[in-house]
Amino acid sequence: MDDQNKNLLIATALSFAVILGWFVLFPPPEPTLDPETALPTATEAQAPTVATTPEAAPANQPAATQTGATEVADAPRVPIETGRLTGSISLAGGRLDDLSLKDYRVTRADDADIVRLLNPVGSANPYYALFGWAPGGGLTLDDVPSVLTDWTLETGETLTHDSPITLRWDSPAGATFRRTIAVDEDFMFTVTQSVENTGDAALTLAPYGLIARHGEPVELKNFFILHEGVVAMADGTLAEIDYDDMTDFAVVPSEGAQAEVTQVTESGWIGFTDHYWMTSVIPENGTAFRQVAKYNAASNIYQTEAVQPTVTIAPGQTQEVATQLFAGAKEWETIREYQNRGVDRFIDSIDWGWFFFLTKPIFWLLHNLNLLIGNMGWAIIGLTLIIKAILFPLAYKSYVSMAKMKELQPQMEKIKERAGEDRQKLQQEMMELYKKEKVNPASGCLPILLQIPIFFSLYKVIFVTLELRHAPWLGPFQDLSAPDPTSIFNFFGLLPWAAPTPGSLLALVFIGILPLLLGISMWLQQKLNPAPTDPTQAMIFAWMPWVFMFMLGGFASGLVVYWIANNTITFTQQYLIMRSQGYKPDVFGNIKSSLSRSSKTGQK
Structure with missing residues (x-):
């Protein structure tokens, strides 16, 4: 030769x-549990674990609540209509669970269906976002809105990019909960939650936002070159967790779930990524929060959460917190613009791989x-x-x-x-x-x-x-x-x-x-x-x-x-x-x- x-x-x-x-010298980081923040204690406020059957809750913890397919399907809805999105919000829980992308079709055929991203409970593949307040300091689940709370539409008729809507619910504990939802011209929702304490005693609560997915996606590629599953950013560190890896997390016996917990000190986001689409909960920059990736084996539900610190609201006071939700297509220009507006390293939600310096x-x-x-x-x-x-x-x-x-x-x-x-x-x-x-x-x-x-x-x-x-x-x-x-x-x-x-x-x-x-x-x-x-x-x-x-x-x-x-x-x-x-x-x-x-x- x-x-x-x-x-x-x-x-x-x-x-x-x-x-x-x-690959040997620079393997992908394996998700690990931080021993200091791995699992919240029984006295900490937690976001509810969405389940298909009611479960008893331990003392001082929220129960895993029943989603109630019939209640969600029959609940009134508020339409969503923008230049790029169409869908609706269910007043049962105030959940964002019906969303389609007008600019994208399932196939290249002119008459093909547009891509549907979120689906309500009762459909073939439920996938939705929920926001709320986890109770603490002696409050019970009845004192805060749950995943089945019947909200009232206080202002607005249809959610558009220039017309937000506001939902309202009055608590038996003497508090008025409001949820204002706005959306921009692309794929970013802003959910502003407020609690007005009209009672005589202080309220202790923790705001949260979660995304739940029942089962794995139907179109899961399962290809080695593509990541599909949880994607999260925590203080500049990117984490990618496949669906099959979520079952390896430490067991939470009280919830029948497995969880990966990370404490974020300044900036981050967490959600699910598909081949071309993504959902992510994004707390405000500078806000510490607990980032959770959770799998409920009993109900086969994958869940990501952003749970913010507990706040105490004195009688006569109002507390407000704003959280963003990205739900849409992973367009490079659009995601880069959100990053320029302050979403930390959001462009890394696109799977650039280990050769990112070339890709x-x-x-x-x-x-x-x-x-x-x-x-x-x-x-x-x-x-x-x-x-x-x-x-x-x-x-x-x-x-x-x-x-x-x-x-x-x-x-x-x-x-x-x-x-x-x-x-x-x-x-x-x-x-x-x-x-x-x-x-x-x-x-x-x-x-x-x-x-x-x-x-x-x-x-x-x-x-x-x-x-x-x-x-x-x-x-x-x-x-x-x-x-x-x-x-x-x-x-x-x-x-x-x-x-x-x-x-x-x-x-x-x-x-x-x-x-x-x-x-x-x-x-x-x-x-x-x-x-x-x-x-x-x-x-x-x-x-x-x-x-x-x-x-x-x-x-x-x-x-x-x-x-x-x-x-x-x-x-x-x-x-x-x-x-x-x-x-x-x-x-x-x-x-x-x-x-x-x-x-x-x-x-x-």
């Missing part, structure tokens, strides 16, 4: 070694190219051109070195003949030749090493970010986040039926246009290098383009577009640089020298 092909194999092995080493700038560049060009497919090709331009100095040195190595090929063959089976002599004479001719045989490794993390980062960007969802390019390629929809089976999109389902046996055989172009571009690029002298190695390299062609057939088409563009640009660069060094590459044969010096060297 010649040195160039050795370099390629070494570079590939080193690339995977680097990635493996990164973030790559997405930023891709996003801005898309804004400039107006087409995500051409933006990917533009991104490829920019990446190749940045790496060009390294690539130039690599291709120049490769050209020099080809020039030295005849001398290297003579050294191999003289050394025979003496490997030590062979290596010594080769090193002397490299030193004499000032050639570095390993110089071709670095561009390949850099390409691998860039490729993985772009794969992450294309798979995870919402901006690639249903992003069209041209012709039949109308969703760059999905695999190539063309196939020999449907005559590359000309016949009116779908290609075989990705992952099926037919999909492996009947590949589409993009995988074919990928295989051809890899084959052309490979032809710039002579075949290895070893027959086994030659066979492996000959089959490599076609193996990759079938392997990547089920990948997101945007990623395959990037790889085709990368191969095409690499081929063009290498071809022109090798010609500039005096070689005329013949892609259908071996590289032929046009220098007489080369011919003379070969005759010696």
Whole structure:
């Protein structure tokens, strides 16, 4: 096997070694319980654990209350109607449990249903947000609003971005509870809770906001490259907890639940993230609160909470607290704007992965190219051109070195003949030749090493970010986040039926246009290098383009577009640089020298 092909194999092995080493040295943080704040004591105020059956409550603790599917379904509702959202708020508990996103559809079909984010109890997949006050200091559950409290609409008729609503409930303990709900033009709700103490005794309560999800999402991807589950920020530290990991938390026997508790001192948020959508409770900056991720095994309910410090309200006084709730699409620009307004590191709610130092700038560049060009497919090709331009100095040195190595090929063959089976002599004479001719045989490794993390980062960007969802390019390629929809089976999109389902046996055989172009571009690029002298190695390299062609057939088409563009640009660069060094590459044969010096060297 010649040195160039050795370099390629070494570079590939080193690339995977680097990635493996990164995972070993910098593993994702495991969620751990803080022993000082792990679980609240029986005397602390707690947010209620939502359950499907009533449970007895220990002394001084709120009971796990019954959600009451019938009561929630029959309760009056207040409509939500903005430019981007539609839904309603149930007056049973004042819960935000019906919300759909007008700008997004389940599929690309014009008549497809819009994406529904939140669902009420009694539906197939209940998912909702609740706010309230946990009792303390001798108060009972009857003294505070519960998850089934019948609220009265005090002001407003429909919640819009410029018309908030206010709910009211009068407590038997002599307090008036109000809840004002506002929403902006995007996806951020502001819930302002107030308690007016009209009684004779002081009230001790703790405000909370929680998000409950009954069971795992129906569309749970369960893919290693994507995080789905709890996402939380606590004083600058990001935590991501998968659904299956929530069952590993310490058991809370009194509630039949498992919980992960973190004490936040200044800023943070907590909620659930899906592939493209998210809900998060966000207390005001500068407010300490207890951040809880909880799983109720008995009712199969996942729950996140933000419980703020207990307050004491004297007779005649009013206490007010405002909490934000994000419920919507993980749009980069929208989330970045909320971060600029004070939501700490909110942009990290998007799953950038361990290579965030690459995925973030790559997405930023891709996003801005898309804004400039107006087409995500051409933006990917533009991104490829920019990446190749940045790496060009390294690539130039690599291709120049490769050209020099080809020039030295005849001398290297003579050294191999003289050394025979003496490997030590062979290596010594080769090193002397490299030193004499000032050639570095390993110089071709670095561009390949850099390409691998860039490729993985772009794969992450294309798979995870919402901006690639249903992003069209041209012709039949109308969703760059999905695999190539063309196939020999449907005559590359000309016949009116779908290609075989990705992952099926037919999909492996009947590949589409993009995988074919990928295989051809890899084959052309490979032809710039002579075949290895070893027959086994030659066979492996000959089959490599076609193996990759079938392997990547089920990948997101945007990623395959990037790889085709990368191969095409690499081929063009290498071809022109090798010609500039005096070689005329013949892609259908071996590289032929046009220098007489080369011919003379070969005759010696």
